[in-house]
Amino acid sequence: MGIIKAAKLFYDYVSKNEQDEVENVIHAVAGVDLDVEAGQFIAILGHNGSGKSTLAKQINALLVPTGGTLWVKDMDTKDPANVWKIRQSAGMVFQNPDNQIIASLVDEDVGFGPENIGVPTKDIWRRVNQSLKSVGMLEYSQHSPNKLSGGQKQRVAIAGVMAMEPECIVLDEPTAMLDPNGRKEVIETILELNREKKVTVILITHYMDEVVHADKVYVMDDGEIVLAGTPREVFTQVEDLKRLRLDVPQVTELAYELKKAGMDLPDGVLTIDELTEALESYRDR
Structure with a gap:
């Protein structure tokens, strides 16, 4: 299982x-x-x-x-x-x-979860630092979450979950x-x-x-x-x-439309690099 x-x-x-x-x-x-x-x-x-x-x-x-x-x-x-x-x-x-996010400082917020599940204090701060480092937010540990961008806040939220080591x-x-x-x-x-x-x-x-x-x-x-x-x-x-x-990725949609228009391209193109390679291969035939 x-x-x-x-x-x-x-x-x-x-x-x-x-x-x-x-x-x-x-x-x-x-x-x-x-x-x-x-x-x-x-x-x-x-x-x-x-x-x-x-x-x-x-x-x-x-x-x-x-x-x-x-x-x-x-x-x-x-x-x-x-x-x-x-x-x-x-x-x-x-x-x-x-x-x-509930605390006034980033590191305190990330440490809230581990503290609630009874992690020893010395281990909490190790987890906090590791989690913030993992999401690229260690340098913001003493910042107020309210001053962060939306993406930074979400990374702090992820760090808070990661500190509980799921x-x-x-x-x-x-x-x-x-x-x-x-x-x-x-x-x-x-x-x-x-x-x-x-x-x-x-x-x-x-x-x-x-x-x-x-x-x-x-x-x-x-x-x-x-x-x-x-x-x-x-x-x-x-x-x-x-x-x-539902939509598909933009590059997949473009490749699909080009194929419908007559270009011999592979199905399921997912990235720009894949599309570029497919177009170059088509051009060189």
Whole structure:
């Protein structure tokens, strides 16, 4: 079993009337199967309302399945006795870093999590320094978070999770509120944590270019996983993605349109370098 595994996972949002009678049931997650190996970089895509954020919150045991089972390191998230250990194993970063930053200094904020789980003081500051260094924010340790840019705040939020030393980090649209530079900073940080620290990453996003380096991509629609594969396998299916109200990376779209216009180019071009190489090969024929 992988570090994260879901079997026939369901989560329902139920609305009731004033008489406490069920009026409506929305299957936000509907029969999802998932198996994430330790050290993988997994991306989950989907339009608003597809169920991807609801799935993310179940991994951190913020939501408990209404059907099926979700295991984090072999621990069933439905068991209340497992919640504390699950949240130490799978840390969570949300869209708005201001919702996770609570202290007046960066280093104090990053140290808050380890202190809460009982880490000895001398080890807390070692973790704080290591985590801030990992996300490129060590020089800002004595700064006020309020003075940081959006991208810097999000990196501090990631450092705060990393200081708790989780084996997995779940990021629920962490760049949604950032400008392009902030997005780039955060994605580079995530990639480095995955590659250098071997942290399992589950990235929920609707920015297609953020997932081209993922090991596997899952696409959700109406609570179900409707596409799965490597980024190249998924982004080859341009028309299917468009029917799901999703885009593809800009360079993939350009290559796709050029191919439709008659140029013999490969499917699933993901980067500018790949497109440049394909165009040069086409020109030299």
